[in-house]
Amino acid sequence: MSSYSPARVRADVPMLHRQVHGHPLTYLDSASSTLPPRAVIEAMDRYYECHHSNVHRGVYLTAEEATADYEGARAAVARFINAPGGAEEVVFTKNTTESFNLLARSWGASQTQPGDAVVVTEMEHHANVVPWFQLRDSHGIEVRFIPVGDDFRLDLSHVERVLAGAKLLSVTGMSNVLGTRNDLAALARLAHDHGALFAVDGAQSVAHGSTDVARDGIDFLAFSGHKMLGPTGVGVLWARRSLLEAMPPFLGGGGMIADVRTDGFTPAAGVARFEAGTPPIAEAVGLHAAIRYLEGLGPDAVEAHERELTRDALERLESTFADRVRVIGPHDVIDRGGVLSLDVEGVHPHDVAQVLDQHGVCVRPGHHCAKPLMRRFGLAATARASFGPYSLTRDTDALIEGLGHALALFA
Amino acid sequence: MAPLDDLYREIILDHYRTPRNRGELATPPAHRVEGFNPLCGDEVTLYLELRDGRLADIKMTGRGCSISQASASLMGAAVKGKTLEEVNAALERFRQLMTVTETRLDEGAEPEPLDVRSLGELAALAGVVKFPVRIKCAMLAWATLAQGLSEASSH
Numbered sequence: 278m279s280s281y282s283p284a285r286v287r288a289d290v291p292m293l294h295r296q297v298h299g300h301p302l303t304y305l306d307s308a309s310s311t312l313p314p315r316a317v318i319e320a321m322d323r324y325y326e327c328h329h330s331n332v333h334r335g336v337y338l339t340a341e342e343a344t345a346d347y348e349g350a351r352a353a354v355a356r357f358i359n360a361p362g363g364a365e366e367v368v369f370t371k372n373t374t375e376s377f378n379l380l381a382r383s384w385g386a387s388q389t390q391p392g393d394a395v396v397v398t399e400m401e402h403h404a405n406v407v408p409w410f411q412l413r414d415s416h417g418i419e420v421r422f423i424p425v426g427d428d429f430r431l432d433l434s435h436v437e438r439v440l441a442g443a444k445l446l447s448v449t450g451m452s453n454v455l456g457t458r459n460d461l462a463a464l465a466r467l468a469h470d471h472g473a474l475f476a477v478d479g480a481q482s483v484a485h486g487s488t489d490v491a492r493d494g495i496d497f498l499a500f501s502g503h504k505m506l507g508p509t510g511v512g513v514l515w516a517r518r519s520l521l522e523a524m525p526p527f528l529g530g531g532g533m534i535a536d537v538r539t540d541g542f543t544p545a546a547g548v549a550r551f552e553a554g555t556p557p558i559a560e561a562v563g564l565h566a567a568i569r570y571l572e573g574l575g576p577d578a579v580e581a582h583e584r585e586l587t588r589d590a591l592e593r594l595e596s597t598f599a600d601r602v603r604v605i606g607p608h609d610v611i612d613r614g615g616v617l618s619l620d621v622e623g624v625h626p627h628d629v630a631q632v633l634d635q636h637g638v639c640v641r642p643g644h645h646c647a648k649p650l651m652r653r654f655g656l657a658a659t660a661r662a663s664f665g666p667y668s669l670t671r672d673t674d675a676l677i678e679g680l681g682h683a684l685a686l687f688a
Numbered sequence: 689m690a691p692l693d694d695l696y697r698e699i700i701l702d703h704y705r706t707p708r709n710r711g712e713l714a715t716p717p718a719h720r721v722e723g724f725n726p727l728c729g730d731e732v733t734l735y736l737e738l739r740d741g742r743l744a745d746i747k748m749t750g751r752g753c754s755i756s757q758a759s760a761s762l763m764g765a766a767v768k769g770k771t772l773e774e775v776n777a778a779l780e781r782f783r784q785l786m787t788v789t790e791t792r793l794d795e796g797a798e799p800e801p802l803d804v805r806s807l808g809e810l811a812a813l814a815g816v817v818k819f820p821v822r823i824k825c826a827m828l829a830w831a832t833l834a835q836g837l838s839e840a841s842s843h
């Protein structure tokens with residue numbers, strides 16, 4: 278049973294106790310990065326104070342402890358996403374971006390032929406676009422896009438044609454601009470029916486609802502620790518074991534080899550082959566603590582809370598500002614997460630964010646690393662407010678008050 | 689952090705709401721140059737007409753935040769009709785104005801008394817330096833002007 282209380286989460290997050298410009302911090306930028314609870318910070322402190330050593334090398338006690346901590350984190354990740362093959366399918370990376378680069382450079386470069394297609398969508402973050410263009414330039418693959426409709430959802434009307442002959446369909450679990458959640462199980466079936474594998478960008482979805490790669494039929498999953506209450510510097514690429522086993526290493530060096538001679542090298546077996554060099558050990562420990570913390574809250578309870586916040590915010594933005602503040606994203610809360618991209622009449626997103634900052638409200642202006650999507654809607658930038666497990670309706674109060682000031686200043 | 693009024697001076701808001709020298713010039717004789725600020729998607733396109741060692745005319749289009757667009761408008765008003773020497777001197781003074789020095793970011797420190805009077809209305813942008821993220825916005829039109837002048841003179 279989840280005993281989730283957003284107010285208690287708020288109390289657990291040290292940063293939410295500071296003031297900025299004389300106001301309590303209103304943090305509405307969880308889509309960029311979430312704020313870690315004390316449990317995560319303390320787990321990392323404890324690691325550095327008591328257990329730090331390099332992993333997979335020493336035989337002394339603390340080296341064993343560090344290795345156990347690091348591998349324990351891998352097991353926790355596997356459980357968290359319900360990986361059918363367990364920890365042996367979990368590769369630690371630096372972040373989602375590195376995970377996609379590993380996928381493109383390793384799986385892509387070894388398993389695609391010139392003329393093969395990789396299909397992404399118009400709502401992808403650049404992390405799930407640029408590595409495929411790089412693969413196109415080096416290996417002659419084709420990159421195709423599933424368009425986004427005027428309803429801010431994937432337009433699947435021509436998907437049969439787009440998927441014909443595709444090797445991979447790679448889609449975000451939730452858009453970091455629109456808040457749109459995609460139906461991963463349905464997309465997995467579509468991909469598999471066309472003989473393609475199915476990859477998911479979980480950066481925006483893993484901390485805001487349940488993730489289950491087995492249930493949804495996912496083949497690859499990428500995500501970042503810092504967007505799920507964990508630290509920066511650690512991310513994950515999960516791949517089905519049979520796929521992972523066929524993938525060659527990407528980065529070379531220490532830790533990823535079975536043998537090195539003067540005439541060449543033999544890569545290590547298993548996930549070690551993808552983790553060259555000293556890995557982010559303390560960060561993996563922090564991620565483990567974040568996973569425990571999220572599991573304690575209950576992913577479904579968090580999702581329900583953020584849905585209610587989003588419904589309330591959409592309603593109040595509409596009733597307060599009508600046409601003067603446009604939400605670029607679905608206006609209902611079905612299959613939608615807590616990301617609100619705002620277009621404020623006559624006020625550039627940078628100015629919106631600057632005025633809001635003066636009231637202690639953190640939102641993110643810009644193109645959100647999703648330029649194909651911004652272009653699709655004819656926008657250079659939006660001001661984006663996004664919720665996390667610690668968000669409360671009083672954050673929306675502060676947002677609405679600040680937007681009023683921005684409109685007044687530039688009117 | 690400095691108060692918001694330091695950034696959004698009345699002159700800046702005025703130039704944002706009513707930008708000067710908007711429009712295009714025929715190319716040629718004018719030289720066309722585009723500038724982008726990828727961070728926030730600010731865009732400025734300048735049309736520069738050089739004649740007899742002067743920036744005889746300047747027009748511009750663009751979109752972006754108040755700082756980038758007001759800075760472009762203020763720049764146009766400051767450099768139009770000036771000799772190239774004067775334009776380059778204004779560019780240099782504006783660069784100085786936008787340079788972050790350690791003391792300027794110190795709590796409560798006033799902007800250096802850099803000959804602000806010689807800048808005229810441009811002095812309204814002096815507060816931008818206290819908001820370092822926005823310096824790129826303010827510099828956009830000026831960097832684009834510098835690029836345009838060097839392209840035009842090498843033709």
Ligand SMILES: Cc1ncc(COP(=O)(O)O)c(C=O)c1O
Binds near residue numbers: 374449451480481
């Ligand atoms: C959907 C999505 N994918 C990928 C990323 C990239 O994450 P990271 O910067 O941690 O690699 C982000 C973060 O902004 C994102 O929102």
